[in-house]
């Protein structure tokens with residue numbers, strides 16, 4: 001029988017040029033931190049930054065900043081728009097209904113009632129053009145696959161590409177498109193579900209089931225994501241055939257993370273043992289710790305405007321609640337293993353995780 005390669009010498013570490021095949025999950029919507037991304041890259045993993053909300057100039061500046069903070073590879077993540085999503089407009093009726101639904105929360109938080117005008121979002125093609133021109137070592141995508149010409153351009157510039165699949169079918173689409181590394185994101189994961197072929201409720205495969213099926217179906221190396229926080233889960237992911245792991249929630253609570261205090265406090269509490277999939281905050285299903293807002297709007301979830309309109313509508317409430325330290329009206333994104341995350345720095349967490357995985361890797365000796 002051929003000897004198994006050591007867990008820290010997989011195709012993922014080789015392709016990315018990193019020491020440990022441990023990826024920091026990108027956090028979109030302004031939740032990423034350059035300090036955290038650089039810390040992970042400087043410790044031998046792959047630091048990532050979610051740039052979905054940034055204008056092209058911001059992306060250029062971000063790549064420059066991260067390159068000055070680490071000599072090692074790092075990753076910048078964008079959201080591929082789903083068809084029609086960015087063109088959707090809010091009708092006067094939707095605006096009125098939304099104002100009615102959200103007013104009680106606004107009143108509680110002492111901010112002006114009524115619906116805010118929807119946010120405008122940067123154009124994806126312009127974001128991608130800026131990203132390719134800035135030439136970071138790694139770029140990643142969620143909610144779909146970029147165009148063949150963009151992937152060719154990435155290859156020509158020696159940029160490694162990563163994309164997320166939530167189902168085997170999505171993984172096959174990414175593999176056929178020539179994506180270098182596929183993240184198999186199980187439904188245990190925190191934040192938005194990245195489904196792009198079917199509705200989210202038909203794309204909810206747990207990490208334990210998804211990873212080996214994706215490994216069997218694709219030729220690209222697979223990174224397991226969703227509910228991974230401690231060494232036992234990393235070990236399990238490699239046993240399932242993954243050649244890397246992507247960790248989000250456990251890094252979100254570290255000291256280098258700029259997640260809000262209210263968010264970190266909830267993630268560190270027993271309350272984070274329970275999570276739900278909810279679209280009340282952004283109009284798109286995401287895993288979060290339940291609170292008054294998820295429960296209050298649950299009954300009307302299917303009537304709410306989709307992403308990104310709902311995200312713009314709830315933003316003033318989420319911001320005010322975050323400033324007030326009130327967890328009941330904040331999108332408390334969380335994966336299912338939040339309570340296994342240790343407190344402290346990301347550097348310590350990563351080093352201890354690597355040591356612990358090494359200790360329990362008898363197949364490597």
Ligand SMILES: Cc1cc2nc3c(=O)[nH]c(=O)nc-3n(C[C@H](O)[C@H](O)[C@H](O)COP(=O)(O)O)c2cc1C
Pocket residue numbers: 024025026027028029031050051052077141142164185188189190191192225226227228246247248249250252333334335336337
């Ligand atoms: C706060 C938060 C924001 C996220 N934003 C993004 C994003 O913008 N793009 C992306 O590809 N994944 C995003 N994710 C998913 C993570 O990158 C990662 O795959 C996931 O958190 C792994 O599951 P875990 O949270 O159980 O560790 C986000 C996750 C969280 C918790």
